[in-house]
């Protein structure tokens with residue numbers, strides 16, 4: 076590198092290419108946020124058995140103990156946008172790492188239920204915020220051709236976090252330990268996220284949005300170096316246009332309203348197809364289906380968890396090749412079919428429906444993991460222009476957590492009121508609606524730069540001829 080260039084970089088504190096970090100590494104570090112999202116939502120299922128005794132929980136207080144984290148996540152998801160814009164992606168992730176770590180340790184020493192619930196809400200704040208901050212950060216550092224794959228790392232981490240939480244619960248339970256170490260273990264990932272983020276760069280697009288162009292240029296060279304001038308020009312153009320419209324209101328303008336509808340629609344459908352009734356209540360459903368002992372029900376659940384992880388790995392390979400739309404369309408139809416099957420299995424009320432139920436669940440989870448699981452979070456981070464990306468992703472995430480909360484708290488009562496078959500058929504209807512919604516409204520963003528996607532909305536949902 077020329078001497079002057081070296082001096083210029085030193086002057087702005089920018090990294091030297093020799094110290095370049097691979098975008099894969101950066102995406103993997105940020106995805107520890109997803110790992111914590113998965114772990115901290117999954118850990119409660121096994122811990123609940125012990126909490127019940129420690130805090131003498133009844134049915135209602137159990138439900139509250141489970142949903143406290145969702146309440147925190149709803150609040151965290153809505154705070155995330157402003158925080159992410161004000162502090163920057165990197166500092167926000169560092170702050171979230173501190174919240175995860177302190178939250179995990181405090182939960183583990185909770186002396187009573189009230190203290191425990193407050194801690195779970197705090198951890199929830201971190202989860203809800205990380206859910207949109209991580210995809211936004213990765214989408215902004217990734218080259219267009221790898222963006223789907225790199226953002227999907229986060230979904231992989233979520234599924235691994237859920238699976239690991241089951242195993243950790245099982246291991247501590249076997250070792251005769253109670254719920255405290257189950258929650259404390261999350262601190263390890265929290266510390267790893269903090270240390271990893273210390274060496275990761277700030278998002279070039281956030282730097283540009285603050286007018287820090289020298290650093291933007293250095294960061295783009297640092298992490299990608301592909302078509303530097305073109306990319307800088309695109310970012311410049313996107314930021315200088317309509318600057319005066321900054322903020323949430325811009326998302327309501329006719330140009331961007333459709334992007335918001337796509338973000339929020341995908342968010343709601345991701346939950347209304349019933350995914351978390353499987354994630355949170357699978358052991359209960361398996362017991363009803365004939366896996367009588369708790370351990371066989373938990374084992375069947377772990378099989379579903381592993382299928383979720385494996386199918387997400389396949390999604391990573393497909394999302395930038397096959398594209399987002401085909402995955403959404405195929406996935407929603409297959410989920411609907413599997414749910415119809417589940418309804419039929421439960422309606423026939425036969426004696427031994429355990430293995431059929433397991434097969435239907437596996438088909439369902441594989442379809443989810445190939446479609447709405449990763450693609451919603453990915454699109455929520457790529458469909459909004461840089462000026463409003465963090466806010467748009469945060470609103471979509473808020474819709475997702477709220478829908479998650481609604482489905483989770485009504486599921487058991489729904490089964491009580493209309494029966495298991497009708498409940499699964501209801502979710503199947505949402506699968507069909509999700510298909511229609513994706514067919515009509517969701518654009519194919521595969522291989523497009525974030526700035527091209529922005530122009531798509533500006534051109535009334537047409538791609539630039541030149542693009």
Ligand code: BGC
Pocket residue numbers: 230233234237345350351354383447448449452475479
């Ligand atoms: C969803 C979560 C769900 C998880 C399951 C995520 O994309 O947002 O609600 O528990 O996938 O893998």
